[in-house]
Amino acid sequence: DQQVKQNSPSLSVQEGRISILNCDYTNSMFDYFLWYKKYPAEGPTFLISISSIKDKNEDGRFTVFLNKSAKHLSLHIVPSQPGDSAVYFCAASDTGNQFYFGTGTSLTVIP
Amino acid sequence: GAGVSQSPSNKVTEKGKDVELRCDPISGHTALYWYRQSLGQGLEFLIYFQGNSAPDKSGLPSDRFSAERTGGSVSTLTIQRTQQEDSAVYLCASSLLMLAENYGYTFGSGTRLTVV
Numbered sequence: 001d002q003q004v005k006q007n008s009p010s011l012s013v014q015e016g017r018i019s020i021l022n023c024d025y026t027n028s029m030f031d032y033f034l035w036y037k038k039y040p041a042e043g044p045t046f047l048i049s050i051s052s053i054k055d056k057n058e059d060g061r062f063t064v065f066l067n068k069s070a071k072h073l074s075l076h077i078v079p080s081q082p083g084d085s086a087v088y089f090c091a092a093s094d095t096g097n098q099f100y101f102g103t104g105t106s107l108t109v110i111p
Numbered sequence: 112g113a114g115v116s117q118s119p120s121n122k123v124t125e126k127g128k129d130v131e132l133r134c135d136p137i138s139g140h141t142a143l144y145w146y147r148q149s150l151g152q153g154l155e156f157l158i159y160f161q162g163n164s165a166p167d168k169s170g171l172p173s174d175r176f177s178a179e180r181t182g183g184s185v186s187t188l189t190i191q192r193t194q195q196e197d198s199a200v201y202l203c204a205s206s207l208l209m210l211a212e213n214y215g216y217t218f219g220s221g222t223r224l225t226v227v
Binding site: 036042049102 | 115144146151152153154155156159167202204214215216217218219220221
C-alpha cells in the first residue's frame with residue numbers, strides 16, 4: 001500500500017519556466033517531508049526538507065510547500081535549468097527515521 | 112570515507128545463486144538503511160539498523176533476504192536462491208539519527224542486480 005504517491009511519472013518544462021512537482025500522502029501522522037533528486041546511475045541526493053510546523057521552506061531556486069489538510073506537498077523550481085533534469089522523489093516520515101518514498105517524477109528541462 | 116560506498120556496482124547472477132551486496136556507510140553514522148528500486152517503482156524499504164538495537168526487518172520481502180551489520184559499520188545484504196523478480200537497484204543509505212528529519216539520508220550509488 002503506497003503511503004506516498006507521485007501521480008505524474010514525468011514532466012517537461014521549458015528552461016527558465018517554473019517546474020512544479022506534486023506529492024500526496026495518506027498517513028496524517030507524517031511530520032517530516034523530504035525531496036530527493038536522482039541522476040541516472042547515481043544514488044538519490046537530498047534536496048530540501050520541510051517539517052509539519054511549516055507550510056513553506058525555500059532554498060534558492062527550490063521551494064517546498066506543505067498543505068497538511070490536503071495531505072499534499074509540492075516542489076517548485078524556478079527558474080528551471082537543464083541541469084535540473086532528473087528524477088525527483090518525495091519522502092515522508094512520522095519519526096524522522098524511516099522514510100516512505102514515492103515512485104518519482106522524471107523532470108526534463110528543455111533548453 | 113566521504114560518502115556511502117556500495118559494492119559491487121553491478122552484479123549479474125544466475126537464477127538460484129546466492130548474492131552478497133556490501134555497504135560502507137559514512138563514518139560515525141549510526142543509522143543504516145537498505146532500499147531497493149525495481150524498474151518503474153519507487154524506493155522500497157527493506158531493513159533499518161540503528162546502533163546496537165535489533166534491526167527493523169519489516170520490509171524484507173521474503174526469508175531469502177537477510178542483512179547484517181558488523182561492528183556498527185559495514186553492512187551486507189544477502190539474497191539466497193535469487194529469483195528474476197529480485198532484479199533491481201539495491202540502495203544503501205546512512206544518517207546521523209538526529210539529523211535524518213532535516214537532512215534525510217545519504218545514499219550510495221547502488222548495486223544494480225540482474226538475475227538471469
